[in-house]
Amino acid sequence: MTEPARTTESVRVRFSPAPTGFLHVGGARTALFNWLFARHHGGTFILRIEDTDVARSREEWITGIQQTLLWLGLRWDEGPVLQSGRFDRYLAAAERLLTEGKAYECFCTEDEVRERNEAARREGRTPGYDGRCRDLTPEQRAAFAGEGRPRSIRFRTPDEGVSCFDDVVRGEVAVEWSTIHDFVIIRSDGTPLFFLANAVDDVDMEITHVIRGEDLLDSTHRVLALRAAFGHPDPPVYAHLPLIVGADRAKLSKRHGAIALEDFRDRGYLPEALVNYLALLGWAPDDGREILTQDELVAAFDLDRVNRSPAFFDYQKLDWMNGEYLRAMSDDQFAASVLRPALERVDVTLPDDAIAALTAAAKPRVTTVNDLADQLSFLVDEKNFEISDAEWARAVATQRAQEVLDIAIAHVERCEWTVEALNFVTELKDAGLKPAKAMPAIYVAIEGRSRGLPAFEAMYVLGRERTLARLRAARRRLDDGLDQAGSGTPD
RNA sequence: GCCCCCAUCGUCUAGCGGCCUAGGACACCGGCCUUUCACGCCGGCAGCACGGGUUCGAAUCCCGUUGGGGGCGCCA
Numbered sequence: 354m355t356e357p358a359r360t361t362e363s364v365r366v367r368f369s370p371a372p373t374g375f376l377h378v379g380g381a382r383t384a385l386f387n388w389l390f391a392r393h394h395g396g397t398f399i400l401r402i403e404d405t406d407v408a409r410s411r412e413e414w415i416t417g418i419q420q421t422l423l424w425l426g427l428r429w430d431e432g433p434v435l436q437s438g439r440f441d442r443y444l445a446a447a448e449r450l451l452t453e454g455k456a457y458e459c460f461c462t463e464d465e466v467r468e469r470n471e472a473a474r475r476e477g478r479t480p481g482y483d484g485r486c487r488d489l490t491p492e493q494r495a496a497f498a499g500e501g502r503p504r505s506i507r508f509r510t511p512d513e514g515v516s517c518f519d520d521v522v523r524g525e526v527a528v529e530w531s532t533i534h535d536f537v538i539i540r541s542d543g544t545p546l547f548f549l550a551n552a553v554d555d556v557d558m559e560i561t562h563v564i565r566g567e568d569l570l571d572s573t574h575r576v577l578a579l580r581a582a583f584g585h586p587d588p589p590v591y592a593h594l595p596l597i598v599g600a601d602r603a604k605l606s607k608r609h610g611a612i613a614l615e616d617f618r619d620r621g622y623l624p625e626a627l628v629n630y631l632a633l634l635g636w637a638p639d640d641g642r643e644i645l646t647q648d649e650l651v652a653a654f655d656l657d658r659v660n661r662s663p664a665f666f667d668y669q670k671l672d673w674m675n676g677e678y679l680r681a682m683s684d685d686q687f688a689a690s691v692l693r694p695a696l697e698r699v700d701v702t703l704p705d706d707a708i709a710a711l712t713a714a715a716k717p718r719v720t721t722v723n724d725l726a727d728q729l730s731f732l733v734d735e736k737n738f739e740i741s742d743a744e745w746a747r748a749v750a751t752q753r754a755q756e757v758l759d760i761a762i763a764h765v766e767r768c769e770w771t772v773e774a775l776n777f778v779t780e781l782k783d784a785g786l787k788p789a790k791a792m793p794a795i796y797v798a799i800e801g802r803s804r805g806l807p808a809f810e811a812m813y814v815l816g817r818e819r820t821l822a823r824l825r826a827a828r829r830r831l832d833d834g835l836d837q838a839g840s841g842t843p844d
Numbered sequence: 845g846c847c848c849c850c851a852u853c854g855u856c857u858a859g860c861g862g863c864c865u866a867g868g869a870c871a872c873c874g875g876c877c878u879u880u881c882a883c884g885c886c887g888g889c890a891g892c893a894c895g896g897g898u899u900c901g902a903a904u905c906c907c908g909u910u911g912g913g914g915g916c917g918c919c920a
Contacts (some may be wrong), residue, residue: 532848535916544918567849567850569915570914571916572915595849604913643857665855675868790879814864
C-alpha cells in the first residue's frame with residue numbers, strides 16, 4: 354500500500370493583497386510567482402482581497418488591482434473573494450477560540466496599549482502586549498464591560514517552547530514563543546484582523562502553498578498557531594520571497610518613486626517585459642536565459658530556484674529589456690502599439706508612408722512609448738519648435754556649419770521626395786566635409802537636438818516646406834551669431 | 845532594546861566541496877559598423893564582506909565578527 358504523496362495533491366495558491374493602495378512592483382512580483390507556480394503545476398490561482406481593515410480599504414483599489422493583474426496577463430481561476438464578505442465566518446472562529454479558552458477578552462484600549470509600548474521602547478524594554486487582561490476573572494470582565502470599556506479579543510500565545518516551520522526558500526525557521534506576544538484577532542469594533550482572516554481562509558480555501566514577501570515571515574508563526582488552534586495542524590507549504598528594495602536597500606515604498614504598476618503602463622512599458630523582468634528578481638532559470646516568454650517562464654519556474662537575498666529594482670535593466678521586446682516586434686505591431694500611441698502623445702497625425710519610414714528608424718532606438726514620444730517631439734508645428742541654446746552650441750561647434758546648411762538647403766530645394774533621394778552625404782563628402790562632424794548641425798536644425806532619429810527620415814516626415822523652413826532658420830541664426838561674435842571678439 | 849532573515853562584480857544573478865586563474869546579463873569604458881544617436885558585433889574594467897575552523901581540497905559546510913534588511917500595531 355503506497356501513501357499518497359503530497360506532490361500529487363493539486364496545488365492551490367492565492368494572491369491576497371490589501372486594497373489600501375495601488376499594486377506596486379513588490380505585490381506584482383508576489384502575484385507573478387504565485388501565478389507561475391500555479392500554472393507550472395497545473396494548479397489553481399486564487400485572488401483574495403484582504404479588506405478586513407474596512408477604514409483603509411477602498412473599492413477603487415480593488416478594481417485597480419484586478420485591472421493591473423489582467424494587464425500583466427495574470428488571470429486568476431477563483432475569486433476575487435472579499436474577506437469583508439466573510440466576517441461571520443471569522444467571528445464564529447473567534448467565538449470558538451474564546452469558549453475554548455484559546456483566546457480572551459481584552460479591555461485595554463488602543464491608546465493604552467500604544468502608550469505602554471512606547472514606554473517600553475523608551476526604556477529599552479521589548480514592546481508587545483503585557484498580558485494585562487490575560488487572566489481576568491469573570492467578575493473583573495463584567496466590571497470592565499459594565500464601565501462601557503471597549504472589548505477586543507486576543508489570541509493567547511504559548512508562554513514557552515519554540516515555534517518552528519519549514520520554509521521552502523529559507524529552510525527551518527524557529528523562534529521562541531516567549532518573544533511572540535498575545536495578539537488581537539477581533540478589534541473592539543467587532544471586526545476581524547489579518548491573522549484571523551488569513552488563517553481561516555487558508556484553511557477554508559484549502560491553500561496548499563503560501564508564497565509571499567519576507568516581510569510576513571514573522572507573522573507566519575502566529576497564523577500557524579491559530580491554524581493549530583482551529584484543529585488544522587497540517588500547515589501549507591510556505592515560501593517567503595526576498596524583498597524588492599529601493600536604492601537605499603530598504604523595502605520598496607511610496608517614497609521610492611514611481612512604483613505603481615499603472616505608472617509603468619502609462620509610461621509605455623510592455624506587460625510582457627515587466628513580467629519577464631520581475632520574474633528575474635529573486636529567481637533565475639537553470640540555463641541562464643534572461644529573455645523568456647510567459648510560457649517559457651511557466652515551464653521553467655519552480656520554488657526551489659528562488660533565492661534568499663533582497664533584490665534592487667533596476668530601471669536600467671528594465672529599460673533594456675523593454676527595448677528588447679520592442680525590437681522583437683513586427684513592424685506592423687510596432688507601428689500600431691508603440692509608434693501611433695507615441696504620436697498621439699505629441700498630438701501629431703501622419704500619413705501611412707511616413708509611419709512606415711519612422712517605424713524602421715525608431716525601432717532600434719526606443720525603450721518605451723514615452724521615450725519615443727520625446728524623440729518625436731520635433732514634429733510639433735513650427736511655432737512650437739524650439740532649439741535649446743545648449744544643443745545649438747554643441748552642434749555649431751563644428752567648423753563650416755554654414756557650408757553644411759547651404760549644401761542641405763540647396764539639396765532639399767530640388768531633390769526628389771523620397772528618404773533615399775534626400776540623402777546628401779555624398780555632397781558633404783565632395784565638399785571635403787566629414788559627415789560625422791557635419792551632421793549634428795543638420796540634426797539640431799531639423800530635430801532641435803544634435804542627436805536623434807535619422808535625419809533623412811525626419812526630413813521626409815516633416816515635408817519639404819517645413820524642412821526648408823527649419824534649415825533656413827538655422828542658417829539665419831548662424832549668421833546672427835557670427836555677427837555678434839564678430840563685433841566683440843576679434844581673433 | 846528584543847526576535848528573525850540575508851551577505852558572489854556598481855546592479856540582477858549562475859555556483860548547491862574539486863569542472864572556478866568564479867560564468868552570464870544590465871550599466872560603464874574602448875573598438876568596428878555608421879548621416880547623429882541608437883541597434884548589432886568584438887574587446888575591456890569589475891566580485892566570493894572579514895576572522896576562525898572542518899576537509900587532501902571551500903565562493904560552496906560550521907562558528908564568530910561586521911554590515912544590511914525585516915518584524916515587534918485594535919496595518920497587511
